[in-house]
Amino acid sequence: MKLWQAFIEALESLATNKMRSALTILGIVIGVAAVIAMISIGRGAENTITGSIEGIGTNLLFVFSGGSEDVRNPEPLTLGDAEAIADPFLAPSVGGVAPVLQGSAKVSYGGETSVTQVTGVTPDYAIVRNDEVAEGEYINESHILGQASVALLGPDIAEDLFGRTAGLIGETVRVEGQPFRIIGVLESKGGSSFSNEDDRIVVPLTTAQTRLLRRSSRDRVDMLLVQAVSADAVPQASEEVSQILRTRHRTEIGADDFTLLSQQDFLDTAATITGVLTIFLGGIAAISLLVGGIGIMNIMLVSVTERTREIGLRKALGARKSDILIQFLTESAVLSLVGGIIGIILGWLIAFGVGQIAEASNTDITPAIGIDIILLATIFSTAVGLFFGLYPANRAANLEPVEALRYE
Amino acid sequence: MNDWVIEAKDLTKVYQMGDIEVHALRGLSIKIRRGEVVAIMGPSGSGKSTLMNMIGCLDRPTSGEYLLEGEQVSNLKDDQLAEIRNRKVGFVFQTFNLLSRATALSNVELPMRYSGMARGRKERAKSALELVGLGDRIHHRPNELSGGQQQRVAIARSLVNDPAIILADEPTGNLDSKSGVEILQLLLKLNEEQGTTLVVVTHDPEIAQQTQRTILIRDGVVVEE
Numbered sequence: 001m002k003l004w005q006a007f008i009e010a011l012e013s014l015a016t017n018k019m020r021s022a023l024t025i026l027g028i029v030i031g032v033a034a035v036i037a038m039i040s041i042g043r044g045a046e047n048t049i050t051g052s053i054e055g056i057g058t059n060l061l062f063v064f065s066g067g068s069e070d071v072r073n074p075e076p077l078t079l080g081d082a083e084a085i086a087d088p089f090l091a092p093s094v095g096g097v098a099p100v101l102q103g104s105a106k107v108s109y110g111g112e113t114s115v116t117q118v119t120g121v122t123p124d125y126a127i128v129r130n131d132e133v134a135e136g137e138y139i140n141e142s143h144i145l146g147q148a149s150v151a152l153l154g155p156d157i158a159e160d161l162f163g164r165t166a167g168l169i170g171e172t173v174r175v176e177g178q179p180f181r182i183i184g185v186l187e188s189k190g191g192s193s194f195s196n197e198d199d200r201i202v203v204p205l206t207t208a209q210t211r212l213l214r215r216s217s218r219d220r221v222d223m224l225l226v227q228a229v230s231a232d233a234v235p236q237a238s239e240e241v242s243q244i245l246r247t248r249h250r251t252e253i254g255a256d257d258f259t260l261l262s263q264q265d266f267l268d269t270a271a272t273i274t275g276v277l278t279i280f281l282g283g284i285a286a287i288s289l290l291v292g293g294i295g296i297m298n299i300m301l302v303s304v305t306e307r308t309r310e311i312g313l314r315k316a317l318g319a320r321k322s323d324i325l326i327q328f329l330t331e332s333a334v335l336s337l338v339g340g341i342i343g344i345i346l347g348w349l350i351a352f353g354v355g356q357i358a359e360a361s362n363t364d365i366t367p368a369i370g371i372d373i374i375l376l377a378t379i380f381s382t383a384v385g386l387f388f389g390l391y392p393a394n395r396a397a398n399l400e401p402v403e404a405l406r407y408e
Numbered sequence: 409m410n411d412w413v414i415e416a417k418d419l420t421k422v423y424q425m426g427d428i429e430v431h432a433l434r435g436l437s438i439k440i441r442r443g444e445v446v447a448i449m450g451p452s453g454s455g456k457s458t459l460m461n462m463i464g465c466l467d468r469p470t471s472g473e474y475l476l477e478g479e480q481v482s483n484l485k486d487d488q489l490a491e492i493r494n495r496k497v498g499f500v501f502q503t504f505n506l507l508s509r510a511t512a513l514s515n516v517e518l519p520m521r522y523s524g525m526a527r528g529r530k531e532r533a534k535s536a537l538e539l540v541g542l543g544d545r546i547h548h549r550p551n552e553l554s555g556g557q558q559q560r561v562a563i564a565r566s567l568v569n570d571p572a573i574i575l576a577d578e579p580t581g582n583l584d585s586k587s588g589v590e591i592l593q594l595l596l597k598l599n600e601e602q603g604t605t606l607v608v609v610t611h612d613p614e615i616a617q618q619t620q621r622t623i624l625i626r627d628g629v630v631v632e633e
Contacts, residue, residue, distance in 0.1 A: 005521070016509045313505045316466060317565070318494020318522040320487045401466045405505075 003330075010330040017303075024299045025339040028384070031289025032343025032377050037350035038285040040367040042278030044355065048365050049270045053263065055189055055197070056129060059095075059231050060263045061238055063224040063245070074257035075249045079219040084244050085226060091244060093237035095229040098125040099205060099221040103213040107201060109161040109173045116157050117200040118175065120208025128227045131202070136169045136184025143183075143204040147211075151180040155188045156198035175201065176212055234262055286380075292339065293384035296332050300392035304328065311396050312404025321397040328393030329386060336385025340378050347377070412475070413572050413605045414440040414463060419472035420628075421458050432458040433469065434628035440573075445599050445606045447616040450625035457577075459625065460609045464499060464575045465492045477572050494523050498566025498604075500595075502578035504558045506550040512537060512561045513546040519569045536564040540594060556587030563594060573605040574598075580615065592618060 014021040065077045082099040085091050101120035106113060125131065126138045133152065143150055151173065158165045161173065171182045180203065189197035203212065205221075215222075228237035238260055245251075245258050304311070311324055351367035358365040421433040432455045440446050450456040461467040462474060465481055468489075474482040481492055498519075499505075506515045516533035537546050540560040550558050559579060566574050576595060580588030592615060599606045608615060616622045624632040 012509055309505065310507060313501075313507075314518070314522075315490060316464070316493060316499050316505075317519045318490050318569075320490045320522070322487075323522060402461050405466070405501075 006326050006330040007334065009327065010334045014331060014334060020299060021335065024295050024335050025342065027292030027295035028289070028336050028339025028381055029292075029343040029346060031285070031292040031384075032340050032381050033347035033350060034285035034288050035282055035380070036344055036347025036369065036373060036377050037354070037367075038281035039278055039373050040347070040351040040369040041354055041365065042274060042281050043370075044351075044365040044367040046271065046274035046278065047368055048363075049274055050267060052197075053266050053270055056263065059228040059234055059237075060128065061226040061228065061234065061241060062261045062263075062266075063226060063241060064222075064259045064261075066257065066259060076215075076217065076220045077222075077224055077245075077258065078217075079221060081245060081248055082221065082224055084248060085224065085241055091237065091240040093228055093233040093240055094226055096124045096128050096227040098122055098128045098225040098227075100125065100223045100225060101205060101208045101213045101215070102222050103208075105176050105201075105212055107157065107161065107173055107175050109171070112161045114157060114160045116154075118208065118212055119200060119202050120205040120213060121202055122205050125202075125225065128225045132187035133184045134187045135166060136182070138184065139202065139204050144206050147206045148204055149178065149180045149207060149211075150183045150204065151175065152184045152186055152202040153182060154186050154198045154200045154202075157201060158185055160199075173201075175203070178211060234264070238262060289381065289384060292381075293336070293388040296335055296385055297388035297392060299335075300328060300332050300389050301395070303331070304392045304396040307396075308399065308404045308407040311399050312401050312407065315399070315401035316405060324399075325393050325397040328396050329389050332385045332389025332393070333382055334385075336381045336389075337378070339385075340381035343381065344374055344377055411442050412439050413442045413444075413477055414438065414607075415473075415475040415478075416462065417473045419459070419462055419469045419474060421455075421462070421467070422470045432628055433462070433472075435472070436625070436629050438623060438630060440605060440607065442572075442605055443599070443603045444621060445596065445619045446608070447619040447622045448607060448609045448625060449611060449613070449616050449622055451611070454625045455628040456609055456625050458628075460575060460577055460607075463573070463607060464497050465489045490522075494519060495569060496572040498569070498571040498574040500559070500562050500566050500574060500576035500579045502581040504550070504555075504562045504582070506558055506561055506565075508550050511547050511549055512542060512553070512564075515550070515561055516565045516568050519565060523569060532568055533564070536568045537561070539567065539598070540564045554587070555583050556590055559583060559587070559591050560594065563591070563598070567598065567602075567604070571604070573607055576606065576608045578610055578612075579608065580610075580612070 063077060066074060079099055082097045085094055086097040098121060103118055104115055105118040106115050121139055122144060123138060123140055131138070134155070136152070138152065153168065155165045158168060162168055162171070165185055168182050168185055172179050173182060186202070209215070209218065226237060226241055228234045242256070242260060246256065249257050251257055314324060348369055351369060355365055355367045417437050419433050419436045420431070423430040423432055436459065448456050448459065462469055465476065469482055472482065473480065476492065476496055481489065484492065507518070513530065513533050516536050517529050520529045520532065534546060537543055540563050542557060542560050542564065545553060545557065550561070553561065574595070579595065580591055583591060595606055596618065598604055608619060610616060621633065623630055
């Protein structure tokens, strides 16, 4: 009852100075809108990056050669390592292994030439990486055995070379000058922010080894993709893979000569980076909210000075310190609350607009505005109002009635 | 229970103005009976505003005793004084001091708001306004009212909490002579009909003539009654 009355009275007194109140509110609006927009865009980016990491496949372990410390005779990863890991008796938690050779190559068809990523794979790669074929077939065992000159195109490179993504089977492209027959086109994985999964070609691992991506030794590979049988089995699989590689590379006692990363490691790293980014953006936005709060304080101080006589009168009529305090605090809280609400709407519109622009430029960022951000912004802006209203309100409450009544 | 509404004994007030001590009251004593109409007069600088602040519980004396309706108020805390002002003192100011953005009715309601009264405020405010002859203007704002009417609203506001005294500080000072006379008549009529104790601070001898008793103050002491 009493609070409601204070609220109505605050609205009345703010309405007497509409322009001034509106400008004060604008300061808070900009602050809150900036916080909302920045944090939701940051979270949108985080979701996009996390999504694209998850899109690589599920329950994955990435094994690279080379350890973090100096090893006397580091051995590269080989096909033999891959076969050992694939042995269900040695590594029961491992569901599939895909040795990979990766590099870039010039691909051309007719007059069109494009530099793209070439990946030498085994049939397991499709399972491990969730590769799906839009038309045609994937690399199979006979391609591997025969070192066949066949390739699958990503939809983007197909579009670049042929201007279409369908009806390409049987066509021949030249990779580093050598003819490759197209056996299929990959399903689009969608634009991803840090590597384009659609701009690549896939060839049999053995073909890549002998003709496209020659390495120092015949059976050497760049990376092993290991898929655990389930998400829960990832740590177990990781342990098994490490044991097998240590035994095979004879590094049981010394440091590892390989690096093993799980998908979770990538997710964690990405989450850390985007989290820092979000805090950074939000922090800058929070500064503008702070400036808005100082605006409230400024206006409330002016208002207290202007209404010194009114305060004196109220005190003469029996207002206690707390009555005056509540009156002025309510006014500043109303200013910041109204500013907060408008700011939330504006911030949402900005975030939405940025999302639209990002979508138009092929970067898929969907701003994520959660109830928590809205609550946070509301509470934060009201707190700013109360905090910066406290000093002026306190000043008003402590005026001497005699002095205040005499004030001109 | 005695009949004194106001009993002030040996009031002194010392203000510190920079390095100089200003003695506004020097051992002043007055007594005012219930239902009396008293004018307090004196030249400027005589201490009459200071005395009015004491009587109205807006300020505390440096020394001395002040009893309002037998209650010792000279050493109360700020919030206790606020409560005394709210219940026992009705103020009428020279410059009316109405809230310009509020209607006559809400202006009159204001003291009741601070006394924590939740129900029946509108009705009481309305009847107070009817009492001062503004029953048809309760929804007007101060800028839609004449000076005399504004002072009537202020009088209604001073009455509404049924105070022990009404303290009027130059109530006709900002009015033309015709409305000034009307306002004074209204205050005297209220005293007659409601029995409200009325203390008028003024320097206008014509007003003082119409009161039952005049207290003349000079240099912080009562010089004549």
